[in-house]
Amino acid sequence: MLTYILRRILLMIPMLLVVSFLIYLGLELTPGDAVSYMIPPDLGGQISPEQMEAIRESLGLNKSFIERYFIWLWGAVQGNFGYSLSGGVSISQIFLDRLPATLELSIAAILISTVLGTALGVITALKRGSATDITLTIGGMIGLSIPDFFFGLAALSFFALELGWLPVGGRLMPGYETFWDRLPHLILPATVLALSLTAGVMRYSRAAMLDALSQEFVRTARAKGLPEWRVNVLHGFRVALTPVIVLVGFRLPFLIGGSVVIEKVFQWPGVGNEFVSAVRSQDYPLVMMIALLSVLAVLIASLIIDILTAVVDPRVRL
Amino acid sequence: MGTAQSEADVVVSVEGLRTYFYNDNRCNKAVDDVSFEIRSGKTLCVVGESGCGKSVTASSIMQLLPRLARIEEGSITFNAQSGALRIDKLDRNGRAMRNIRGGEIAMIFQDPMKSLNPVYTVGFQIAENLKYHTRLASRAIRELTIEMLGKMGIPLPEKRVDQYPHEFSGGMRQRAMIAMAMACNPRLLIADEPTTALDVTIQAQIFETMLKLKAEHGTAIMLITHDMGVVAELADEVAVMYMGKIVEGGTVEEVLRTPRHPYTKALLASIPVLGRGRNQQIEPIRGSTPDPYDRPVGCQFAPRCDYAGEKCAVMPDEEYVSFTHRVRCWKHQEVAPDE
Numbered sequence: 001m002l003t004y005i006l007r008r009i010l011l012m013i014p015m016l017l018v019v020s021f022l023i024y025l026g027l028e029l030t031p032g033d034a035v036s037y038m039i040p041p042d043l044g045g046q047i048s049p050e051q052m053e054a055i056r057e058s059l060g061l062n063k064s065f066i067e068r069y070f071i072w073l074w075g076a077v078q079g080n081f082g083y084s085l086s087g088g089v090s091i092s093q094i095f096l097d098r099l100p101a102t103l104e105l106s107i108a109a110i111l112i113s114t115v116l117g118t119a120l121g122v123i124t125a126l127k128r129g130s131a132t133d134i135t136l137t138i139g140g141m142i143g144l145s146i147p148d149f150f151f152g153l154a155a156l157s158f159f160a161l162e163l164g165w166l167p168v169g170g171r172l173m174p175g176y177e178t179f180w181d182r183l184p185h186l187i188l189p190a191t192v193l194a195l196s197l198t199a200g201v202m203r204y205s206r207a208a209m210l211d212a213l214s215q216e217f218v219r220t221a222r223a224k225g226l227p228e229w230r231v232n233v234l235h236g237f238r239v240a241l242t243p244v245i246v247l248v249g250f251r252l253p254f255l256i257g258g259s260v261v262i263e264k265v266f267q268w269p270g271v272g273n274e275f276v277s278a279v280r281s282q283d284y285p286l287v288m289m290i291a292l293l294s295v296l297a298v299l300i301a302s303l304i305i306d307i308l309t310a311v312v313d314p315r316v317r318l
Numbered sequence: 319m320g321t322a323q324s325e326a327d328v329v330v331s332v333e334g335l336r337t338y339f340y341n342d343n344r345c346n347k348a349v350d351d352v353s354f355e356i357r358s359g360k361t362l363c364v365v366g367e368s369g370c371g372k373s374v375t376a377s378s379i380m381q382l383l384p385r386l387a388r389i390e391e392g393s394i395t396f397n398a399q400s401g402a403l404r405i406d407k408l409d410r411n412g413r414a415m416r417n418i419r420g421g422e423i424a425m426i427f428q429d430p431m432k433s434l435n436p437v438y439t440v441g442f443q444i445a446e447n448l449k450y451h452t453r454l455a456s457r458a459i460r461e462l463t464i465e466m467l468g469k470m471g472i473p474l475p476e477k478r479v480d481q482y483p484h485e486f487s488g489g490m491r492q493r494a495m496i497a498m499a500m501a502c503n504p505r506l507l508i509a510d511e512p513t514t515a516l517d518v519t520i521q522a523q524i525f526e527t528m529l530k531l532k533a534e535h536g537t538a539i540m541l542i543t544h545d546m547g548v549v550a551e552l553a554d555e556v557a558v559m560y561m562g563k564i565v566e567g568g569t570v571e572e573v574l575r576t577p578r579h580p581y582t583k584a585l586l587a588s589i590p591v592l593g594r595g596r597n598q599q600i601e602p603i604r605g606s607t608p609d610p611y612d613r614p615v616g617c618q619f620a621p622r623c624d625y626a627g628e629k630c631a632v633m634p635d636e637e638y639v640s641f642t643h644r645v646r647c648w649k650h651q652e653v654a655p656d657e
């Protein structure tokens with residue numbers, strides 16, 4: 001298992017190399033002078049053309065493309081991702097600022113949607129064909145078809161503006177630091193994001209549960225005279241768990257990349273929000289780096305999926 | 319045979335059982351007026367073409383029917399240790415039914431690859447049965463589980479007990495299934511084509527194991543099979559089913575030597591018999607089974623039957639040609655081989 005994980009991590013390196021190469025290529029092809037986003041912009045004004053040339057020399061910009069790529073890569077490995085064009089802040093600093101907010105929102109949403117979606121999926125599967133099943137399934141379908149931004153705005157105008165129960169947006173008030181201080185800000189975006197994910201999890205876990213319950217080993221379990229709860233939970237649900245884990249796992253990277261719409265609607269200072277501003281202001285280095293981060297997230301998530309699948313399914317050996 | 323034994327031997331008695339499927343407002347009389355008895359220490363083989371209602375009969379006894387199916391009529395009386403019980407009157411998943419299932423009546427299925435849960439160890443799945451039907455402590459349960467696996471001829475049971483089904487071969491899985499079924503020493507073992515998915519040598523070993531159990535514990539066995547060779551080898555009594563009805567029943571000798579129903583005869587002619595040499599005539603039964611939702615009137619076999627006549631437009635009653643030998647055919651006199 002441990003060797004498998006190590007091997008997988010090693011395998012990520014070539015993939016990251018390819019992706020980072022493509023991204024670097026993208027950066028090279030974007031309009032503008034490479035030097036301009038390699039030096040802190042607040043120093044930019046004081047630099048003369050000769051100095052620029054010297055910097056170019058010292059940065060190796062006169063070198064070949066491949067050489068420059070490796071120099072850039074070496075910097076990236078050390079945490080130097082370059083500078084954002086618009087804010088002039090270093091990109092690693094932006095990540096440090098924005099990532100915790102996005103992770104907080106995503107983890108909350110994933111937890112809520114997984115627990116709620118699986119529970120509803122299992123209930124509808126067990127009561128298939130009943131009024132509960134039909135109501136929840138139709139509800140889920142409606143949920144899937146309502147756009148996030150509409151749902152977000154509706155929740156915002158009702159709970160925040162109309163009722164005033166929760167803050168309108170943002171994440172932190174000055175002077176408030178702990179998680180509990182932030183919680184009221186988190187509730188609305190996390191719930192809206194979670195609900196939009198719940199419908200999918202519900203549908204999926206309903207199907208997985210029905211599939212598990214139709215297997216022959218469930219009949220064997222019944223033939224042993226086990227009580228219904230044990231048949232459903234230990235034999236049905238336990239087996240339905242694997243595909244649900246895979247589904248949730250596949251959603252991890254999407255959430256780490258930031259749910260753009262929700263972050264925008266709720267003015268949540270996360271990666272997604274940053275991404276929108278970066279695209280809007282044509283801040284290519286930042287856009288590319290967020291893309292690289294998302295790729296990394298996809299790779300890590302698929303590793304997590306594999307590990308979890310191996311944990312819950314003894315047939316899978318790592 | 320049969321009536322020579324006392325009624326006390328009867329483990330389960332099925333009387334006029336009708337189990338119907340309801341599908342899109344259509345009704346499939348999957349089991350239609352079926353009666354039989356199984357005695358302790360005896361094997362009843364149920365044979366017949368695919369779809370004739372063998373599995374549904376078995377599931378009716380276990381109350382393990384699919385959701386669409388319902389027992390419409392008839393009685394299933396099980397002579398439990400505590401006395402006679404009407405299984406058909408019990409709640410499908412109630413406590414009384416659950417105590418019988420796995421405890422007093424056990425069942426094994428056709429495909430051992432699919433009938434064990436892949437995410438639990440074999441030992442866990444056998445122990446589950448013991449946990450719900452005995453009062454043993456978990457240490458004792460584990461020891462008994464290992465002992466059962468050993469008895470079923472699984473080598474190194476103390477190691478195998480902690481392995482998962484995918485680490486077992488097909489034959490070993492079926493042995494594990496039998497170990498699970500026999501763990502609580504049931505009075506009746508229902509085996510629904512237990513060896514169809516296994517190869518021939520393993521088949522023989524599995525049957526040997528079942529015979530040993532029958533001899534040791536006096537377990538009654540209901541064995542569902544397609545294989546007439548297996549019937550000849552293992553059965554004490556035979557029931558031949560066609561389209562939801564038992565068309566012929568009796569002891570093995572009676573049914574195999576002197577078949578009275580054209581279907582039984584055709585079935586016997588359609589299989590090669592070991593020892594009769596190469597030149598034996600094998601004749602497949604002509605035609606195919608009718609659509610169960612669109613049945614012929616009268617005798618269900620008539621459209622495929624060489625003996626069919628006008629009378630056959632009406633379903634014949636069961637007729638006893640000896641104490642134990644019964645047949646459902648107007649023409650059984652004609653069918654009977656000349657003595």
Ligand SMILES: Nc1ncnc2c1ncn2[C@@H]1O[C@H](COP(=O)(O)OP(=O)(O)OP(=O)(O)O)[C@@H](O)[C@H]1O
Pocket residue numbers: 339341346348366367368369370371372373374375384386610
């Ligand atoms: N789950 C089900 N839903 C609907 N109809 C069913 C179901 N199971 C069985 N039937 C019907 O009941 C009838 C009897 O089926 P059964 O499974 O008892 O046949 P069988 O004799 O066991 O055949 P096989 O040898 O193929 O196992 C068939 O007409 C079949 O179509």
Ligand SMILES: [Mg+2]
Pocket residue numbers: 372373374510
């Ligand atoms: Mg069957």
